[in-house]
Amino acid sequence: MNQIPMTTRGAEMLREELRRLKSEDRPRIIQAIADAREHGDLKENAEYHAAREQQSFCEGRIQEIEAKLSNAQIIDVTKVPNQGKVIFGSTVTLFNTASEKEVTYRIVGDDEANIKENMISVNSPISRALIGKVVDDVAKVNTPGGEVEYEVVKVEYC
CATH class of the missing domain: 1.10.287.180 (Transcription elongation factor, GreA/GreB, N-terminal domain)
Structure with missing residues (x-):
């Protein structure tokens, strides 16, 4: 397995x-x-x-x-040197270029995912689009409502 x-x-x-x-x-x-x-x-x-x-x-x-x-x-993301990359466990602040709103997500495992707490699964489309990105990168996410662009504003390992 x-x-x-x-x-x-x-x-x-x-x-x-x-x-x-x-x-x-x-x-x-x-x-x-x-x-x-x-x-x-x-x-x-x-x-x-x-x-x-x-x-x-x-x-x-x-x-x-x-x-x-x-x-x-x-x-334990707190023990990983922060190189500014979006990785599993990191907390990412994003800017939605269409709505001009900021949102913060933490990328977690499937069992921990809880959108009410802004914790999204590593297997979600938004996480997959964000992994490996750094500040100022733009991630394009395909959603049921169409493609959404997010600019990475901040990456924290906390």
Whole structure:
């Protein structure tokens, strides 16, 4: 399997979710299954089936997180010398030449992406257009509304 780029923050978030799933959710679900079994006939026991479904989801998510963490390439951008290039983990301030507005994005792994926090996936079209650019470069991004040009204003490794 290919390595999955991840920031240190992203890896910490996944580790915390894994801890919660294993130490809190899993025992709670096991108890719910045990309680539901005590109610008798399992064929028509909705609580039992709901708990088993939760268990299946929980175990699947645990396996997914463990796989991601085992294949993670954790990148701490603060330890990389800032050469002014847009790289994974960097925070980039852009100037949209059409709307004449500035926007700042942090390029992160898929699991960390959250547009509300201006964190975009390294696999997004805008990230792919920005990687390798430096201040004053213009990146052209194909969007559903047409091509958008962004000028790189600032690149931070924080």
